[in-house]
Amino acid sequence: MNRNLEQIKQxxxxxxxxxxxxxxxxxxxxxxxxxxxxxxxxxxxxxxxxKRAVIxxxxxxxxxxxxxxxxxLTLLVSTSAPIAYAMEQIPVLGTVVRVVTSRxxxxxxxxxxxxxxxxxxxxxxxxxxxxxxxxxxxxxTIKAYTDxxxxxxxxxxxxxxxxxxxxxxxxxxxxxxxxxxxxLQFHQTVTMAGAAQSxxxxxxxxxxxxxxxxxxxxxxxxxxxxxxxxxxKEQMKTQMExxxxxxxxxxxxVEEWNFQKISEDVDFYVNQSGKLxxxxxxxxxxxxxxxxxxxxxxxxxxxxxxxxGYLAV
Amino acid sequence: xxxxxxQQLVEQELLASYDSLYRLAFTYVKNEADAMDVVxxxxxxxxxxxxxxxxxxYVKTWLCRIVINTSLELLxxxxxxxxxxxxxxxxxxxxxxxxxxxxxxxxxxxxxxVAVVLRYFEDRKLQEVADILEENLSTTKSILYRSxxxxxxxxxxxxxCYES
Numbered sequence: 001m002n003r004n005l006e007q008i009k010q011x012x013x014x015x016x017x018x019x020x021x022x023x024x025x026x027x028x029x030x031x032x033x034x035x036x037x038x039x040x041x042x043x044x045x046x047x048x049x050x051k052r053a054v055i056x057x058x059x060x061x062x063x064x065x066x067x068x069x070x071x072x073l074t075l076l077v078s079t080s081a082p083i084a085y086a087m088e089q090i091p092v093l094g095t096v097v098r099v100v101t102s103r104x105x106x107x108x109x110x111x112x113x114x115x116x117x118x119x120x121x122x123x124x125x126x127x128x129x130x131x132x133x134x135x136x137x138x139x140x141t142i143k144a145y146t147d148x149x150x151x152x153x154x155x156x157x158x159x160x161x162x163x164x165x166x167x168x169x170x171x172x173x174x175x176x177x178x179x180x181x182x183x184l185q186f187h188q189t190v191t192m193a194g195a196a197q198s199x200x201x202x203x204x205x206x207x208x209x210x211x212x213x214x215x216x217x218x219x220x221x222x223x224x225x226x227x228x229x230x231x232x233k234e235q236m237k238t239q240m241e242x243x244x245x246x247x248x249x250x251x252x253x254v255e256e257w258n259f260q261k262i263s264e265d266v267d268f269y270v271n272q273s274g275k276l277x278x279x280x281x282x283x284x285x286x287x288x289x290x291x292x293x294x295x296x297x298x299x300x301x302x303x304x305x306x307x308x309g310y311l312a313v
Numbered sequence: 314x315x316x317x318x319x320q321q322l323v324e325q326e327l328l329a330s331y332d333s334l335y336r337l338a339f340t341y342v343k344n345e346a347d348a349m350d351v352v353x354x355x356x357x358x359x360x361x362x363x364x365x366x367x368x369x370x371y372v373k374t375w376l377c378r379i380v381i382n383t384s385l386e387l388l389x390x391x392x393x394x395x396x397x398x399x400x401x402x403x404x405x406x407x408x409x410x411x412x413x414x415x416x417x418x419x420x421x422x423x424x425x426x427v428a429v430v431l432r433y434f435e436d437r438k439l440q441e442v443a444d445i446l447e448e449n450l451s452t453t454k455s456i457l458y459r460s461x462x463x464x465x466x467x468x469x470x471x472x473x474c475y476e477s
Contacts, residue, residue: 004464005429005433005464008415008434009433009434011415012336012434013336015335015336015339017332017335018349020349021331021352021353024353025328025352025353028353028360029324029328032359033320035361036361244389245389245392246393247386247389254362254365255365256362256365257358257362287390289387289389289390289393
């Protein structure tokens, strides 16, 4: 090897490896192990693996909350099915959903802090009467979701003896409030070494006052997953072709990393022009730098199976 | 080899070689904070996808490949940010290292740089380098040869420049 190369080698070997690196690698390892364990447990609909668990380390804890909340949502929807059915029989002009109060769970010690906003909602029917059951169902779901986030944070505080570095923020906004839907979106940001964002959106069908998930927008038994997933893949492809800086997990050499299809409990909302928008958490379908990514689904893709009134057709 | 075994293997290798993975990442991203992020994200990806590792003998090359891909992703992202933030004057610049000679590697293409780093600095076997580059042995050899030639010129010019 010539002298010059020897010089570069020297400098290369002099690149100082930060002491904190080891700990960060270790935390990645244990987080990945934890997440792999979790994925073995079937959850959600029909034992389908929750895609949301495939998320990068530092906020994966928050994800458990998300997954758990998703599950609870399923239970509530199905247990209240008779009521939902009964209500569908009565022509209802529309319910009103209000966020009446908002509690803040705040805690800060040393380098760790948590700031979680917990909204409390009230669902009223067209006569202005509070629909107790529906309101409770929504509030309980929200509480279960926020409790999970707080518990995960508390566990981290305990594990690190309060010496860790972490900030957890949760706030919410009403993303949709039209004739048919009321949707409350939660933004969760967990900051440790980097920041990671995840989203959770709850929807109230204003005709019935009940919580709904994506499948409730579509006719019974209709396959909405395939056309939506295919459309998302197309959009990913086009975006990557047109813009070098965009990248999605679509054509990775490693088959398992690629986006295959949306899960039944994927986050979504209906935007102002009445179109369906699918929301993916950071790291869910794209490298972390892409952040939270959304795809607006063209109406023609879902028009054949969508139930009346939810989307602009 | 089943999945938990693979994961164990990946874990061992990560703990044994995170420092060289860090240096490899550093040659791409050129600052401490980003290089740490790359290694951390790579460690997670590797553990999470340990199941797709083909065999024990590939673990090193596989990890290198992940670090390289993750570094490139980060650079692409930065590039995008930069083009969007031209107006922002107060952007922070990370300067952590002042190795003129490492900057000399800049004249090499991405592939050439990896080849030089792995072969000469990390003392990897030629076959391993070829595997990581996904090239055959003779192509790898000629990449290395070409790189050395380029570097020699760059370093000589560099010296003249600094002396004057």
